[in-house]
Amino acid sequence: MTDASLADNPLFAERDLQAFDAIRPEHIAPAINELIARTRAAVERAADPALPPTWDNIVDALDDVSERLSRAWSAAGHLNSVVNTPELREAYNESLPAVSEFWTWVGLHEGLYLQYKRLAESAEYAAMSPTRKRIVDLALRGFRLSGVELPPAQRERFADISAREAEVTQKFSENVLDATDAFALYIEDEAELKGVPEDVMQAFANAAKADGKTGWKVTLKAPSYIPVMEYCENRELRAKLYRAYGTRSSELGDAKFDNSPLITELLALRAEESGLLGFASFAHKQLQERMAREPEKVLTFLRDLAQRTRGHAERDVAELRAIGASDFDLHDLQPWDLAFVSERLRTQRYEYSAQEVKQYFTEPRVIAGLFEVVERLFGVRLETVDAPTWHESVRVVRIARATDSDAGKTGDTIGHLYFDLYARAGKQSGAWVDSDRARRLRHGKVQSPVGFLTCNFAPPNGDKPSLLTHDDVITLFHEMGHALHLVLSEVDELGASPFASVEWDAVELPSQFMENFCWEWNVLSAMTAHVDTGEALPRALYERMLAARNFQSGLQTIRQIEFSLFDMLLHQQSTPGDTAQVLALLQEVRQEIAVLHPPAWHRLPHTFSHIFAGGYGAGYYSYKWAEVLSADAYAAFEEVAQDGDTLLPEVGQRFLREILAVGGSRPAIDSFLAFRGREPKIDALLRHSGLSEPLATTVTGPSSH
Structure with a gap:
């Protein structure tokens, strides 16, 4: 296919900002097929043993072509997630096998693997920067985990498994979306x-x-x-x-959305894939690329945190049952009563409701406040710009270096973010950040990163703006932390970009770090304006919110541990079994950990997209693991704050320099040590969560020793 025949295909064009308003389903296959062909040819050239194994010949040459393919496929996948239509889904799924097969082929390419090995043994490698050495080392590890050292027959089976896993996870997501929309x-x-x-x-x-x-x-x-x-x-x-x-998406609902067979198949595929590579389980394989390294270390961490938390969680439940019985005559408190009674208890105890607070968080003012925090901490400017988008409610924001603040000028562009904040039909639920492209020094010029920040808030209501709950505000700040990790990276090589090489159990550090600012008075007072009066959040109401910050934190923490422990134990099994056995394992985890038990008919696994479709398989623990890092990092601001003001540019610049800017150019623990000057401690997490003081528990979990 010629460039001329693709001239009008927006997915094939090289642009700073993609023409999202012009992308149609029929553009996907032609662009992807041509870009796969070009990248395949580049791989064959780089794998030629007659070619000198240099950085330029192998790494740079492949980055030049593979990045175009990755970006086009990222755009197609993003649109499939946020403006899903039957036509778009069909086009995406038509290309999915080819994309999966191609990347599996690359990972299994013995010739390319040997070229990387030769590069690692060369004099050039010895003289490389630490970042480039790390990229080569990670590439070699990636090849081994992709099955390149397997015998031919097993390599072929590994490729089949990889292709089928991509199809199963995509169908899982579609079923959850369709069951929700239906x-x-x-x-x-x-x-x-x-x-x-x-x-x-x-x-x-x-x-x-x-x-x-x-x-x-x-x-x-x-x-x-x-x-x-x-x-x-x-x-x-x-x-x-x-x-x-x-x-939803279970055998108890519409059969066409049932994820039961997909769960069984995916677990079997993951176990077989890991066994082919010589690992005891999928968890053992996945943790090769994470800080924790071994499932046993994760299990010890989770169970230790559960022991510290369970007494607080039991107290939370006892309080709910008491108010349920006394105020609502609910002597048999059921799961569908919990949120209702919790909100009443919060209102009664702290004399405010989430609904009252929501009136102060208008989305335009929250966004302005978020931008002010980012600008002050990291010395940048954020401004909305005109650019093509996939929906009228999406805004595009340019991030630039700050210059003369008095003149209101901005410097060079650092990156762009697309903000897609509102729920709608055809859009996956939840909140996430994806990369359109990463920063890269390309042919002497810096390529700026572009990312997507997606949430599912209530849209504007008539002539009134969208109103966010305080939890929504926390979600927005969380996702902004991920986005900042992408756009504020100063790493010049794609292989060390934040989303490409930061360990999965550390990638939540910047996001959870940003959440802390949602509890600071100077931040909240500046980002609130009552929807009717324009009045800022009253200090008295803020104090009540602060008093309630750790309301039911024990219950919330134990629930996260339950999910994490279930995920790790499920993927630690060499023979996971069918969906009935998955549900049985979940019940075992709840018997050990939980203080509240859903009905037997509840089907959590069937919509647990994080672990079955979102990359968190054997990795859900990462939220709590990284929360230790993020809370300790935020404590660096608290320790030098004056009059409670943690918006400290000097500490923010250090956080930028040692955490955000370095991306994945070094191990995450090294970045944390550079910022904090010591190993991470759990103390700040326990203090922030109100779990510092141990409470007696009626049931103790297994020893963590």
Whole structure:
């Protein structure tokens, strides 16, 4: 295929910012097929044993072509996640096998592997920078973990496994999205929704009207589901929604969305893949590329944290049961009652509700406040610019170096971020950051990074802006931390970019670090404006929020440990079994860890996209692991804060220099040591979570020793 025949294909074009408004499903296959062909040819050239094994001939030459393929496929995948249509899904799935097969072929290419080995043994390697040496070393490890040293027959089977894994994880995601989108409850009697906040009710009415219906439309999307569970006095409705939410994509719902066979197949594929490589389990294989290194170390960490936490979690549950019985005559507190009773307990104890707080967090003001934090900490400027997008609500932000603040000027462009903040049909739930392209020094010129920041907040309601809960604000800051890791990297080589080589259990450090600023008075007061009055958040209300910061932190922490322990034990098995055995293992984990137990019909694994479709298989523990790092990193700001002000540019610059800017150019622990000057400690995490003081527990987990 010639460049001329692809001239009008936006996925094939080389642009700083992609023409997202012009990308159509029919563009995917032609662009991807041609870019695969070109990259395949480049691999064969680099693998020629007659070619001198130099950095320029191998690493740089392959980066030049493979980056174009990766960027085009990233754009296609991103659009498939945020504006999913039948046509786009079909086109994406049509190219998925070819992309999977190609990258598997690269990982199994013995000639290219031998060229990397020769490069590692060369005089050039001995004189390389530490970053380049690390890239070569990581590439060699990647080849080995991709099966390149396997005998031919096993290599072929490994390739088949990799291709099928890509298909299964994609179908898992589609089933969760489709099952969520398929549910809609139209309510005609307003009394059935008694207690639901007025602004949410208006959004429900607008949604029904958009469907040509009267009354109110309730869905399983977060901006709809969560307010009903927290505020609706109709217990029967809460139970109905809880069951619908908890049985999505399972055998208890629509059979065409059932993820049961996919879970069984994926676990079997992962176990076989790991066995071929000589590992005891998928967990053992995955941890080769992570800080923890061994499953046993993760299990010890999780169980130790569970012992420190369980007493607090049991106290949280006891309080819920007490108020449920005394205030609502709920002597048999059920899972669909928990959010409702929790919100009442919070309101009663701290004299405020999440709904009251939400009125102060208008999305435009929150975004402005977030930008102010980033600008002050890291010496940059953020400004919205015009650029093509995939949806009218998406904004594009340019990040530039700060220059003369008095003149309001900005310096050179550092990178761009696309902000896609609102929930809608055809968009995957949750929040995440993806890379469109990473920073790179290319032919003497710095290529700036571009990323996607995606959330699922309630959209604007009529002429009123989107209102965010404080949890939404924390989510936004969290994702901004990931985005900053991408755009503020100063690494010149793609192989050491943050998303390419930072250990998975450290990649949450910047994101969780940023969450801490959501609790600082000077930050919150500057980023709030009441939707009706424009008044900033009152100090008295802030103090009540701060007092409630660790409300049910024991319960929340033990739940995260439950998910993490289930994930690790599941993937530590050499023969995981079928879905029934997966559910049985989950029950065993709950018997050991949990203080609350969902009904037997609840199907958590069937929508656990993190571990079955999102890259967190044998890695969900990373959230808590990295939280130790992030809390300790934030303590560096707290230790020198004056009058509670942690927005300290001098410490921010050190964090930028030692954590964000270095990306994956060195091991994550080395970056932490450079910033903190010592090994990480758990003390700050326990203090921030209100878990410093041990509480008695009625059931103790296994010893961590």
